[in-house]
Amino acid sequence: MEEPKNLWNDVDHEKYQNHVTISFDSTSESEESLVYMKDIEKRKKVYGICGECKEPGTGWKWCQPCNSKRSRKNFINWTSYNNDIDELIQLSQLNAVYYKSRLEWIPFEKFQNITYITKGNNSKIYSAKWNEGCIRYWDIEKQKWSRNPKIVALKSLNNSNDIDIVTNLLNRVKTYLQIYLFNVVHCYGITQDPNTKEYIMVLNYCENGDLRNYYLNSPDMNFGTKIFLLLGIARGLLNIHSAGKAHNNLHSSNILFRKTAYISGLGMCQPAQSDKKEEIYGVLPYIAPEVLREYQYTKASDIYSFGIIMNEFLSEEIPFNDIPHDESLAVKICKGFRPKILEDTPKFLKDLIIKCWDDKIENRPTIDELYQLLKKWNDDIKGNKDNEICSQIKECDEIREKKFKNKSNEEKPESHPQAIYTNRILNFKNLTELLN
Numbered sequence: 001m002e003e004p005k006n007l008w009n010d011v012d013h014e015k016y017q018n019h020v021t022i023s024f025d026s027t028s029e030s031e032e033s034l035v036y037m038k039d040i041e042k043r044k045k046v047y048g049i050c051g052e053c054k055e056p057g058t059g060w061k062w063c064q065p066c067n068s069k070r071s072r073k074n075f076i077n078w079t080s081y082n083n084d085i086d087e088l089i090q091l092s093q094l095n096a097v098y099y100k101s102r103l104e105w106i107p108f109e110k111f112q113n114i115t116y117i118t119k120g121n122n123s124k125i126y127s128a129k130w131n132e133g134c135i136r137y138w139d140i141e142k143q144k145w146s147r148n149p150k151i152v153a154l155k156s157l158n159n160s161n162d163i164d165i166v167t168n169l170l171n172r173v174k175t176y177l178q179i180y181l182f183n184v185v186h187c188y189g190i191t192q193d194p195n196t197k198e199y200i201m202v203l204n205y206c207e208n209g210d211l212r213n214y215y216l217n218s219p220d221m222n223f224g225t226k227i228f229l230l231l232g233i234a235r236g237l238l239n240i241h242s243a244g245k246a247h248n249n250l251h252s253s254n255i256l257f258r259k260t261a262y263i264s265g266l267g268m269c270q271p272a273q274s275d276k277k278e279e280i281y282g283v284l285p286y287i288a289p290e291v292l293r294e295y296q297y298t299k300a301s302d303i304y305s306f307g308i309i310m311n312e313f314l315s316e317e318i319p320f321n322d323i324p325h326d327e328s329l330a331v332k333i334c335k336g337f338r339p340k341i342l343e344d345t346p347k348f349l350k351d352l353i354i355k356c357w358d359d360k361i362e363n364r365p366t367i368d369e370l371y372q373l374l375k376k377w378n379d380d381i382k383g384n385k386d387n388e389i390c391s392q393i394k395e396c397d398e399i400r401e402k403k404f405k406n407k408s409n410e411e412k413p414e415s416h417p418q419a420i421y422t423n424r425i426l427n428f429k430n431l432t433e434l435l436n
Contacts (some may be wrong), residue, residue: 004140008061009048016046019059019098037097051140061137068094070138071102078105085190085199088170092177099136101177104189106130106202110189114154120423126154126203129185134188140265152188154206156198169199172267183236185256185264203264206256211309214257215316219404222397223346224381226313231374232261235369237306239265241299241367248297249423250305251286252312280426285319289334289359292431300361303370307356308339314349315342324418327428344399346392348377 011018020037035046040056046074047057071093080086089103096102111128118125133149158167173187186204193200208214215221218375233255240247240263247263254265280291281331288304291297313321319339323329329337338357341350354374357365365373380389 004051004143006140007049007051007054008057008137009046011046019062019101020047022097034078062096062098063138064095064097067096067102067138071096077348078107080105080190080192080199082166082199084166084170084268086309089190090175093253095182099134100186102135103173103177103187104135106189106191108191108194108200111152122157124156126156128152128154130188130202150188151205151207153203154191155203156193156196166199168267169201173201182239183232183260183262184239185262185268196217204257204262205260206262206264210253211255211257211261211313212318215313223314223349223393223400224378224397225299227349227374227378229257229261229380230310230313230401231371231378233263233306233309234371234374236261236263237302238367238371241302246297246299247302247305249282250302250309251283251421252309253283253421255309280428281421282426283421284325284329284333284426285339285421287333287426288361290361291338292330292334292428294424299367300364302366303367304357304361306370307353307364310349310356311339311341311345311353314345315340316351317342318415318419318421321415321419322413323416325420326418327431330426330431344396344403346389346396348392 016033016035020039020043020282021034022037035042037043037058043056043058047059048054050063052066053063055063055065072091075090080089086105089105092101092103110131110132114126114128116124116126121265128151130150130152133147135145136148137146138144139146169190173190177187185206188202188204191200191202192198209217237247237250247266249265249267250263254263256262256264280287280294287306288297288301291301308319317340320329336359343351345353352365352370356364356370377389380387381393384390
C-alpha cells in the first residue's frame with residue numbers, strides 16, 4: 001500500500017486567498033484572486049490536492065472533507081459542559097475550509113504563565129503561553145496535527161457563566177468565524193477558568209498594544225511606515241465589510257499591533273444593512289455624526305472612524321483630549337467640528353482624511369477605494385518612485401524630524417478630566433433639540 005504523501009502547494013498570499021470562498025460580497029479583490037468551492041481546477045492549481053482523498057484542497061494545506069471526518073471522530077474526547085458552546089465548536093470543525101475557521105475547546109491547564117494585562121467595560125484580558133499551540137494543518141506523513149506554539153490573549157467576559165453572557169460570547173465568536181482574518185484578530189477557540197467557571201475567548205495576542213500605545217512608544221516612525229500600517233488597518237476593515245458587516249465600534253483601542261496592525265473588538269459587528277436599532281455606544285470622538293443623530297450605523301460610519309484614527313496616528317495627537325466629551329461636543333461634531341490636522345501632514349493624506357470624515361456619507365470613500373489608494377501609495381514608497389507622493393513624504397518627514405528634536409523634552413499636555421476614551425452608552429437626550 002502506497003504511503004500517503006504531502007501534495008499541497010504553497011499559496012501565493014498576495015495573489016490568492018488562504019481559503020476557498022463559499023459566498024463573498026466582492027469589493028476590492030478581483031475575481032481572478034478568488035477561489036470558489038466549485039472551482040475544482042483552480043483549487044488544484046492554487047492549493048494542490050489532498051494526499052489521502054486526492055481531491056483539491058479547500059485552503060492552505062487543508063482538506064475540508066478529510067479534516068471534518070477527523071474532527072468528528074474526536075468529538076467524544078472533549079466537552080465544554082455547555083451544549084451551545086459544544087455545538088458551535090463542532091460546527092466550526094466540520095465546516096472549516098482552512099485552519100483559521102476552525103475553533104477548539106482548549107482545557108485551561110494547557111495555558112502557562114497567565115498574566116493580567118487590562119480590563120475593559122465588561123471584560124478582563126490576560127496573556128498566556130500555549131505550548132501546544134493552534135492547529136495549522138494535518139501532517140499527512142506524521143499522521144498528526146501540526147501545531148504552532150503561541151502566546152495568546154485570554155479575554156473573559158464578566159459573569160460569562162451566566163446564560164446571557166454565554167450567548168454574547170458565542171455571538172462574538174461567530175463573528176470571527178464569518179470574516180476572512182487578514183489584519184483581523186484571530187480567535188483560536190474557547191476555554192473555561194475552573195475556579196471562576198467563566199468562559200474565555202482565546203485570541204491572537206498583540207504584544208505591542210493598541211494604536212495609542214504603539215505610536216507613543218515608537219517615536220521614530222516616518223510617514224512611509226505609517227502608510228504601510230494604515231494599509232493593514234484598511235485591509236482588516238475591507239475583510240469585515242466584504243463579509244457584509246460593519247464594525248460599529250472602531251476606535252484607537254480596537255487597533256492592535258504585532259509587526260503589523262490588527263482590528264479587534266468585533267463584539268458589536270452586525271450586518272451592514274441591519275434594521276436593528278441600537279443605543280449609541282462607543283467612544284464619542286470616533287462616532288460618525290449620522291450615528292449621533294440616531295441614524296443607522298453603516299459601512300460609511302466605519303470610514304468616518306477610520307478618518308479619525310488615521311489623523312490620530314499621523315499627528316500622534318489624541319482627538320479632542322482637551323475638552324469634555326459631552327453633549328456640547330456631540331453637537332459640534334454634527335455641525336462639522338473635527339480634530340486638527342497638523343500642517344506638516346502630506347497634502348494627499350490630508351485630502352483623504354477630510355474625505356473620510358465628510359459629514360455626507362456619499363462623499364466618503366468606500367473601503368475598496370481607501371484600500372486601493374493606500375496600497376498604491378505604499379507601493380510607490382517601497383519602489384522609491386520619483387513622483388509627487390514620494391516628494392511630499394520626504395519633505396514632511398524632514399519637517400517632522402526637526403520638530404521632534406525641538407519638542408522631545410516638552411511635556412505632553414494632560415487630557416481634560418471629562419475626556420473619556422472608553423466605551424459607554426451615550427445618552428444625549430437633548431441632542432436633537434440642541435441641533436435645532
